Amino acid sequence: MTTPIGYYPGCSLHGTGRELDQSIRALAEVAGVDLREIKDWNCCGATAAHSLNHDLAVALPYRTLALAEDQGLAEVLAPCAACFSRLKGTAVRLARDPKLAQKMTEITERPYRGTVRILSIIEFINRLLDAGLEAKLTHPLGGLKVAPYYGCLLARGEDIVDDDPEQPSGMERALVAAGCEVVPWNFAVECCGGGLSMSKTEAVLDLSDAILSDAEDAQADAIVTGCPMCHSNLDMRQRTINAAGRGPHDLPVVYLSEILGLAAGIEPERLGLDRHFVDAMRVAERMTERSA
Amino acid sequence: MARVGVFICHCGENIGRTVDCAAVAKAAEAFPGVVKSVDYKYMCSDPGQQMIKDAIRDERLTGVVVGACSPRMHEPTFRRAAFEAGLNPYLLEMANLREHCSWVHEDRPVATEKAIDLMRVMVEKVKKNAELRPIRVPVEPTALVIGGGIAGIQAALDIAGGGKKVILVERSPSLGGHMARLSETFPTLDCSQCILTPRMVEAANHPNITLMTYSEVTKVDGFIGNFEVTVRQKARYVDPEKCTGCGACFEKCPAKKIPSEFDAALGNRTAIYRPFPQAVPNKPVIDAEHCIMLTKGKCGICAKVCPTGAIKYDDKDREVIVKVGAIVVATGFELWDHSAYGEYGAGRLEDVINGFQFERLASASGPTTGEIRRPSDGRIAESVVFIQCCGSRDPKRGVPYCSKICCMYTAKHAILYRHKVHHGRAVVFYMDVRAGGKGYDEFVRRAIETEGAEYIRGRVSRIYRRKDGRLVVKGADTLAGRPVEIVADMVVLADAIVPQPGASRLAQMLGVSYDEYGFYSEAHPKLRPVETAKAGVFLAGACQAPKDIPESVAQASAAAAKVLGLFSQPELEREPIVAKVNEVTCVHCRACIQACPYGAIEDKEIKDSKGNLIRTVACVNEGECQGCGTCVAVCRSGSIDLDGFTDEEVLAEIAALE
């Protein structure tokens, strides 16, 4: 692949979602893809802008889209599921509503012709597989049982996600290629409480507990996700969930890109697997070496 | 030269009070071509009619205009009089001086002036009128009934009972349709097979009925009174003449694990099989797709055990062409496939079943001999959730309409379940209960009030299977304003009623129109509910819209009455108001063919004497044309015209208003 793919890490990938950032960059390097971070990108506004002011909720992603277009990027990867949803949602609305596009041009004083295509982490990884990553997966994970967790933002949104909203399957090809066994389970598209993590922690504990329990019932060794928000609810708060008298759970929650990174033989630390709250290094232990 | 007679009727005082009839007659006398113009008190009376007849003979009239009441009132009267006097009835026209003039205006001079105008218009038209002859179409007094469910059986029996021949075509190996699969019927809970099977036998034994099971209609040509229908009889591999129905073959057949269509895949059948014990005809067929002999070339057990040598492995499909005068379509319905609902398990949860599957579970002749056992592990279901409107009233992913019968059969299911599992819990999720019908609402109330079914108003959002194998049903109780979660052993989805797959293909063959879902369209929603826009094709049962058994039977009998009416005369006489193509100027753009609401226009190939194709043009089938004239208005080159309302006639009318 010679054309560079734009990269929009989003705010949480510098903080809570660091391992997602690390693993994406490492994986891109192995696959030989030129990831170019959009210069001077800004926050997508997330749930906050969306909740309080819908102009702002469009204007913030608009600026980033305009920057990407200006910087000559035809495709932009937004690995954070929330950012992906905001950016792509905005792109779809702008394409459908010229009046809104005009208004945004006025507000931001930036032109945008609508040429940027936003990729989710799943689309990106499937793209890498198309481009030959499969051959480079030299360390399959020896039948690691995984529960692919799509949550809300990688499953729903008719014009945003290109997958079956109730029975999504976008991650399966990559997981199977990485040597995992995908377990059938019930909570692949249930909500974890998402953006209300800090302000309605109680709800998040309930919902995340149910997700973890169902994955355990399905005998999963790990939950695989593509969303830093889900990740922080399921991983970072797993101890809190236990402390609240639920569970107890001890289930690693890993990013799709980490799984692929491991299968590609990248050292777990480089992928950020040591940064998890629930020990995820045990997933790395399942790496096997395939004779070339 | 035109010789037109004008007759102005006073209609007692009705016209005469506001229209100066004598003045109108006087004015009309001056119209070009008018040779006689008179007014009279009651034109429709015997002396009035006689005046017209006399004038036709004495004055050698070539056209008559009667200025009187609405033609909707007396046009047949005056046209008959003209006919009796030797004038082609279509050379008589009426001007509406009463309803459209004297009764709606008070000012005498103004009304008189208008009456003169109205007369002028009709005189100009009648001068252009052509002699038309009624169209006579011979009728083949045999009916074809497509579909051997309860509607088709009823229609066939009624037509046969009326003394006419019937050919009854059924796609599956046996008559009976869906009704044969039901356990009990609402609201009386009488046994479905007990009331159906005598009818099936009667149909099979009736001397006027020819049964063609395991057969499909593949082509329909012709028109009312004169259809030519091609029926493909699928190879049965069993000679029905020799077979005695002893059953030795299917008892010994080694291919035993084929999901039974009749049992909605809850039970199995063999490769040589009869769908169910009471099947009519009670003779097995071989399912070529699964037969080991027919697929792999070895086995032959059934042939060995057959005492009469009825097995024919070299049997072939056969095409038969039948001539019929009328067709009754009774192809019924199918259930919507709920695998479109991912949130209900996308069809992959074994214990989430549809209504037919529940019928088979509840049926004493079913795979569980009537015990409500869940498909996954055969355990008695201790708790069952019934969900209504599954796919119905769901414009997004299902169908927007109400499937009509689900409220009732769900109530029936809940009652049957509670009769069979006394300690079991029956929960029904519903949006509205639609129980209009004799004894219907009482039946639903009984389910709730005395049979212990729990009715919850709300839809279900999600069904999933727990680790212990039970199903979690997440619904809402909108009356209480809260979510509800029920743990169940089995969920029964009241899937929407949809037309049979292939309904639209058959409709296209028949030239019958259908709605966006594939239900066949009746000719008029109020007044012609069993006819189609295609003359000679009638509808019965759920192929037209979701219907329950009594409605299907009623419509079937109505269709039979229509057929018998049609067959009561050897020939069909039709008003000759039909379209005609000018084959010289037609360029075959097919606009008329596409626009015709009746599919009455066809391609016609014009060939030279050696049979070489010169050109193709449009051609109107007089038997099918209903005379609306829509084709005429879409023809850009003016190559079609409508008898009775020709371009020339209409132009003459417009010109008369200058």
Place this chain on the structure above:
Amino acid sequence: MDLAKLRQDAAALLADGRAGLVIGFRERAGACVPAFVTDADQADALVYDDTCIANLAAYLRKPEIRQRRPVALVARPHVMRSLILLKAEHQLQGDDVLVLAVGDDTYHGVLTLAEAERLLNETYADLATDAQVLAEIERLEQMSPEERARFWSEQFAKCTRCYACRAACPMCYCERCIVEKNVPQWISTAAAGHGNYAWNVIRAFHLAGRCIECGACEAACPQGIPLMLLNALLAREARDQFDARPGYDAEAEPVVGSWNKDDDEGFIR
């Protein structure tokens, strides 16, 4: 545009008998005129540029040309639409014609009708009405009915009833035009007054939902009557009211002659 390739293809089609005739353009006295090429070695005379407005599909109804089927036709996107529409109206069989497809300074090569349909839908799916024509329509719409009547009165007064517009239009393929029908005679043939009005209005209406806006009729009018105003108005209405996209789908039903339950009836009392 690769004119050399076009000539080469035309020559090859004729040489190996895949086409019995190539209709294209050649230059005569500084103008583009239709060229009918039957010999491969004449193909070098073919030219193409923006001034080649004539819609060559109009020739396909002529018997002497039909005799030479399959005919290859130099066609810009509008002309390809004519061909697709002719097929939809059963005036052409799929293998009657081949297309030497030109468009947007590109030569797309030799296409079958099915390939031309695909090209249209992929690359030329949004052929817009000429902006000037649209502006003029809007200007007229701003006028009072009396002013418009005056405008058209003047325009139609110029009509000499030469029927060049009809001859130039591939969709005017009737063998006996309605104007020539005399029993009854709906449209006066005298080149004046109401006859001119009826002729021009009915000609436009008979193209409603069928005009692909190639502009050949207006270009052919020796009197400079702005016929495209009428055609484009109806094209706009057919598109806005009934989603008409004539010439993009060889299976499409005609706009006039089909219906939808939800068609607008705001104007009906």
Place this chain on the structure above:
Amino acid sequence: MTQTSTKPDAATGADAAAQPWSPRIVAFVCNWCTYAGADLAGTSRLQYAPNVRIIKLPCTGRIDPLFILKAFEQGADAVLVSGCHPGDCHYTAGNYHARRRWGLFRRLMEFTGIDAKRLFFSWVSAAEGQKFADLINAVTDEVRQAGPFDPTNPARKRPWT
């Protein structure tokens, strides 16, 4: 019917000033709905303006735009087209075909200078006698407001000069 004066330029002959102008309206109606609706207006003795002349067709589907052109050509001040309500067509779909045709044709008429105020479309069922009477009164009134159809309109036939 007592309005006397017309616009001076509308006069077509010497006697025009003497004869009070009253609108001439041609109505093309279908046999099964609107014609029957008009019959019902009659049997109900509903009084309405006498300016309309009905031409009966089997169905609105039969109404060719040429009819409308011809009526204007002959000097009608207005044309009314009326048939069955959607879904009620005796021939199931003739009115749907007609509706689509009118949707385009009326635009063309307007655009070429026939005022939309002179071309009326309506659905009148066999049960709507009152609607028919009201319609005729309304149409007549509106045409009277609009005045006579301009004799210089290009659609209109002019005497040989």
Place this chain on the structure above:
Amino acid sequence: MAHTETHEKTLADKILERTGVDVRECYQCGKCTAGCPMVQFMDLTPSQVMRLVQIGDREAVQTLLSSQTLWSCVGCLTCTQRCPKDLDPAAVMDALREIAYQEGLVPDAQRNVLKFHQAFLKTVEHTGRMSEVPLTALYKTLSRDFFSDVLLAPAMLLRGKLPLVPRVIGGRKEVRRIFKRCLDPERPDRADEETQEDRP
């Protein structure tokens, strides 16, 4: 309470304008309520919200705009995905929340949600991006909820997930101007002067 009371513009019309959702199409099947993950934290179920918008009289509007539900919706789109009428209850929630916020009708119990959103936006307004430390600090100050989640902070630091230096982008003045124009479209655009400085 009178269903028939007419308003200049009904709430349903306002919602239609803002979201394209015509709540009149809702037939109250309750599927949204049945699937909502947050419904136990709501005082009105999603289908009740739709119903009250349909009613739209003064009392209904009051109940809606001061309800806890608006602030409990996580926007997971389960309702929207499964709505058989193809309506978008999530968008209706968004629109109502925005109206409630504009009209100052946020219930006390939901202050924290609002404070969190405000803190989030404040951080973005000033720096162009969200950073955990200033956001959390600001949120805790605004909400006076100092103790929840405190336990997580050391562990996050340890894992390098809590960068202490806020991230600031070059175009932050541009972002500030965008905020000003969106939040306060009426006020004259004072940000223009700042913009001048931004560009050499």
